[in-house]
Amino acid sequence: MGDPCGIGPEIIASAWHRGDLGDAVVCADAQVMRRAMKVLGLDRLLASLDSPADLDLVPNGVMPVWQPPGLPRGLGDLPWGQISALAGQGAAACIRASVSEVASGRVAGIVTAPIHKEALAAAGVDFPGHTEMLQALATQQFGLAEPPPVRMMLANEELRVVLVTIHVSLRRAIDMLDEPGILQTLRITHEAAQRFGVPQPRIAVAGLNPHAGEGGLFGDEEMRIIQPAIDRARAEGVDARGPYAPDTVFMRARHAPGHTGEFDFVVAMTHDHGLIPVKYLGVEQGVNVTLGLPFVRTSPDHGTAFDLAGTGRADPSSLIAAARMARRLAGPQRQR
Secondary structure, three states, rough: OOOOOOOOHHHHHHHHHOOOOOOOEEEEEEHHHHHHHHHHHOOOOEEOOOOOHHHHHHHOOEEEEEEEOOOOOOOOHHOOOOOOOOHHHHHHHHHHHHHHHHOOOOOEEEOOOOOOHHHHHHOOOOOOOOHOOOOOOOHHOOOOEEEEEEHHEEEEOOOOOOOOOOOHHHHHHHHOOHHHHHHHHHHHHHHHHHHHOOOOOEEEEOOOOOOHHHHHHHOOHHHHHHHHHHHHHHHOOOOEEEEEOOOOHHHHHHHHEEEEOOOOOOEEEOOOHHHHHHHHHOOHHHHEEOOOOOOOOEEOOOOOOOOOOOOOOOHHHHHHHHHHHHHHHHHHOOOO
């Protein structure tokens, strides 16, 4: 459900009402979901499940809601659009329970509604966001020896962009860039392409500096760390190309009517460098996919939108796209 004070519950209820969530089970507080349906003017029934496995028992037209263990009381009474430690606790409980279910094999993937980082912090959850928390939980729940290397990808029907660095300051992101990290990103992207039905993906690598450094005139990162990573990836059989000027590579990779993109994925060095082009094409269609996890995880391409929460005006399109993407990526793993 994401943060119960944000638009997550509303867009879930709206998408479900439209019939766009299919066989999804809503992991949420039932009172929160009833409040969201009321905001939308929906007079629909809700079934509280003991387990997601009980989905088959729910009649058509009834929203299936699983209240996981650990949910605090009073979530449905919190004011809309405000940071709350209680809301952070509720969001974290749903994340933990969802990873437990996917680890058990009872569900095929997770679609996460937006959370609020300050609410998580107020709740004492020591992670800056979904991605880092899911990485830690995957390590625990799947019995991994160490946290799996993960990367954030933002995708729509026209462009897929994978990031080397994510939620850190730009200055720190540049300092974090190194050849091993870029090479790891290329490997993860290549392996993830199988889920997208692209067995031999063409991966364009965007440079860090203007004009990809212009031969060292505007910075040496391209020559010093990016090109060596590309060369090593190519030696391993990864079709990585570049580094290309970041102000044109996204246009070259875009798949649009009348324009077949030159590449299947673009790897960008920093968060905004890579996400601005995708979001410019339409936030409502963007999907955040976490690559490298041992399970499918997608989410909408927007935040909690506290200014819209409780108004009934939030657009569920990105959530619907995220659910569609999760089904596609889960593929044969899906049990229904």
